[in-house]
Structures are given as structure tokens and as C-alpha cells.
Amino acid sequence: MPQANTLYAAYAGHIAAALDALEAAGTLPAGLNRAAVTVEPPRDPAHGDLSTNAAMVLAKGAALNPRQLAEAICTELGKAPGVTSADIAGPGFINLRLAGSAWLAELRTIATSGRDYGRSTSGAGRTVNVEYVSANPTGPMHMGHCRGAVVGDALASLLEFAGHKVIREYYVNDAGAQVDVLARSVHLRYREALGEAVGEIPEGLYPGDYLVPIGQQLAAEFGDRFAAAAEGEWLALFRTRAVGAMLEMIRADLALLGIKHDLFSSEAELQAAGKPEAAEQWLRAHDLVYDGVLEAPKGKTLDDWEPVALPLFRSTRFGDDQDRPIRKSDGNWTYFGADLAYHFQKAETADALVDIWGADHAGTVKRIKAAVAAMTGAEGTPKPFEVKLVQMVQLLKGGQPFKMSKRSGNFVTLADVVEMVGKDVVRFTMLTRKPDAQMDFDFDKVVEASKDNPVFYVQYAHARVRSTLRKAAAEGLAPSADRLDLLGAEELDLIKLTAQFPRLIEAAAAAREPHRIAFFLGELAAAFHSYWNLGNDRPEKRFIVSQDANLSGARLYLAEQIGQLVRNGLALLGVEAVEEM
């Protein structure tokens, strides 16, 4: 439920009351499932202010025809406060018209709720673990990580706003072969710092010079102690130091985007604590892990394929195409084997899990969903678990593919991009497309200061509100709710749009789709700019009408609330609301 005092929530309540009354009167049978009953704005505003499908979705269960039922509901709804008319349309839609005062009351609600307008309790305090970024700790963040980072962070904020407790988590893959490679790469930089000529970085090691300072630091701390030593003497130490330094770098990169996780979970610690063994034991006891031999992969010719018996998880029982190994033939855990234990660990402290992954990991979604279903659903219903895939981002400059290969290896770093275009542009742009569609990120377009650029357009709306309020204050005019009755049809249309915000929050949170907020803000900004421009030709439609303090006060009040709403939306997206542009 949204805050009970918002308009849509109130009328959802009135509709429920009308249905209760019909139940009491025997028109409707008791106990019908009303989950499908909605309250929405009608597609065409000419149809009214609010629309409900109640008659259509309940008709079958009531053994009535929809229009008959609609008539009965209309009679009841006509008695609800603020309703000036209730009509039936089409196959059985019920359209309500509301008195202007009902909308003006919503404007006051925005003012009194302030930054909490739109906040919902629909999450009912349930804990949701959102795991996002989880980039390997082997270098700085690059643009491949960016979209998932922004989407995950905005989703976490959105879920919080919708009444969930949220854990923002980062899974640190510090146990695989890639961190050994990292340690060796750092060792080379360490020898370099000691004065050795290392030349070109060999194939197979990380070439980026972000490792140079770590080598220097280790040289300063340990001298040449490990320069010629066997790998066994330094590998673990260098790995720990290198991973620590990488995580520091990654945290700094994330901070550039305004992202801060609550929890960094280490795969190495998970393994040290014996969690994968415990999971394996449990799975074997439930006949979900067995020793078996995999078939060679199809559609590829492999010369080095040898069938080997491995402990396999029965993911085919849960819809996967193949059972999946949890250990390698050397006895070490596969990524999946550890990941499975990791998800079980997360499920212990959360009511629901959401993972944000890059599309290149799409192939592993089924197995991890299978694992979570198996382990959390042993007794009763499995924990809700979703994997949201964010698709690839193609970097462009002036329509041409953009490459950058300077100091950090051959990828475009996130820090470089934030430096070039700014945090707000990066964040907003990443959220102006649904995440499961590929997108282009064109440097030239995203920094453009025009209405084609939604970041600019939305921020400009806020800046306009603020500058208008400043200008008004200089003239001695202030926002006031005393004479809101002076507001006309155009102003009411704006209020009707703002009133959508609480519904939008709930729908976006339920769908785990923060991009909807960005689109709503674009729509709100367009409506506001459009209204503003009425004043170009007709000075009497301006916010500031110097000779009329009452009218100005009411309009400034409206402007102030629109500004508030833009701030609320931008806050969820992690984008600044600027005072002037």
C-alpha cells in the first residue's frame, strides 16, 4: 500500500468499500479474489479522472454480465467523497470524475509529505538483498560494469522507498585463478619497482599500470625479500595485498557514481568457512548432487575434451539443460559451486534476493536459480530470487564506436567516463532505457544541452522551479495554499500527473524497474515546460503575476510541489537536482 493519504490509495479504498457493500447486499458473492482490480487514469482523459476494471474482472465470479455489475458498483461509488460522476464505458470500465478539491488536496499532501511523497509500505519491511557490480577485483571499474552498477543502485533505492529493508551487496571473487594472475602481475611490478627491467608485460598477466603503485608499495615495505623467492613464498601475501588495493580502487570508482554497498562478501572467506562443503553435504543428502560424467559441449569442436567424473548438481530438475559441476577435477570449487553456497548464505538473512548481472552471464542464470530453488525450497516455498540481466552498452562518439586504450589496459574506465561527462549524466542515461535492451552511449549526445537530452531536460525543470521561486521571493511573493481554488484546468492537469508518482513507485518496485522513474520525470518535465510556455504569450498565465498575490501564491505553491517531486524522483536515481543552470 502507498501512504494511505495519497489520492490513488484513497480511491482504491473507496472501491474496496463499494465492493464490500455489494457483498453485504448479496450482489457479489463473498470471498472473490480482488487482486486484479485496478485504479488507473483512463487512457483518454476525456473519459474521466479515474478508471477501474472492477466490474470486468469480477463479473465472471459473480455470474453477472460486466455492465450489470458495473451499474451496481457505480451506484455505490457515486456516494464516495469527491466523486462527481461515475459512468460505465466500453465493455464495463467504470470512469470516475473527481471534484477539483480532491486534486488540490493531493497537492497539499505533496507539501506535507515532502521528500517522503511517494514512499510506500508495499514492501512491508521485507528484507531484499540486492547484489550488484561484483566485478572481479583485478582492476579498476570499466564501462562494462557501469550499467549494472547504476541500475542496481537505483533499484536498491527504489525498493527502500517502497518499504523494503535493503542490503546492498558486492560479491568479491577473490578465490579464483584470476586473483593468482593478479598476484603474479603485482609481483612483476614489485620487481620493476626494485629496479629490474621487466620490459613488456607478458601475455596472460594484467598489463595495466594501475598495478605500478602497488608494486612500489610492496617494494618499500618488503625490500627485495620476495624478488627471487619461489612463488609459494609470496603468492598468498601478494594476492591479499593486491585484492585489497583493487577493492579500494573499485570503492573509489563506485563513489564517483555515488554508490556505496552495505556489504562486501568475500568468496575466499566463504570457502575458508567451509560453506561450499556444507552445501555439498546437504545437497548430496537430498540427492541433488551426484557423481557423474558430463557430455562434451555441443556445437563446438574441442580437441582437449575428456570425460571425467565430477560432483554434479541436478539443475536439470529445475529446468536447466544440463547438470552442473560444483567441483573441478582437481577438487577445487567451480565458480558455480561457491556461488551456490554464497546464495544460500544470502538467503539466510534476506526474504528475497535480486542479482544484477551482465548479459554475458545469461547462460548461468538457470543453474543458479535452480540452486536457490533447491536449497531454499526444501521445506515449502523457495525464496523469491530474481536475476536481472543488464544488456551491453556500446560506447560511441559522434556515432562511431569509441575505443580508449591508454593507461589501464585496453578498456574504457568508468572513472574516465565520469570525468568526461559527469555522474548525473552517466546515471540518468543508464536509466533511460529498460535494462534488458541493448543501448548506445554516445559521448556527444549525452552531454548535449538540449531537450533531446533527458538529463538536461529534467534538471532544467527543477532549476526553473527554483529560479522562479527565487525571483518571486525578490518581489515579495511566496507560495501559499490559501487560495488553491484559483488554480484552473491547466494547473489541475499538472496535479493529476504528479498524483501518479505513488502508483509509479509501487509498480516500478514490484517490477524491479527503476527506469520507469526516469521516464516519468521526463513526462513531468515536459508537462511543466509546456505549462510554463503558456506564459510566453499570455502573461496572465505566468507563475508570477505581480499584481495578484493570491494567484501567484497558489501557482508558486504548485511549482514548489513539482520541484519537490522532481527532487524525489531524482534522489531515487541518484541524480542531483540543481538550483540553476
Added chain:
RNA sequence: GCGCCCGUAGCUCAGUUGGAUAGAGCACGAGCCUUCUAAGCUUGGGGCCGCAGGUUCGAAUCCUGCCGGGCGCGCCA
């Protein structure tokens, strides 16, 4: 060969989880600046919602099969 995602106006994309006559921006045509910031606004044309079936009161939305594009498919991570 298999899996996942996408396919909506010339282009870039939305589409309120199955609702009413499918929307917005760009581009194109016609208008609007001695301005509460024209960094903008008004207005017009433009659609086989990839194709073909199915489900029902009702489908861009759900199901099946094709077609096209992207990503991926090992004991890697």
C-alpha cells in the same frame, strides 16, 4: 545445435504486468523570442506493434512455431 534477451513511426525509444482510438523525442511541414531562463513551446503528416497460428469479453503485452539482430553456451570467471 542449444539457451537467454531484443524486434513498436524514416531514426532513437516508452507502453502503467491483458484493457478503451498504440505514445514521446529526433527528423520533415507550418507557426511562436523588447521572455517569470525560447537551453523552450504550439501545430500537422507519418504504424501490418517482425510473420503465422492459438488462448478470451478484449492481445503490442500471454502460449506455440517460424524470420531477423545481439549475447552466451567447457571443470573459465
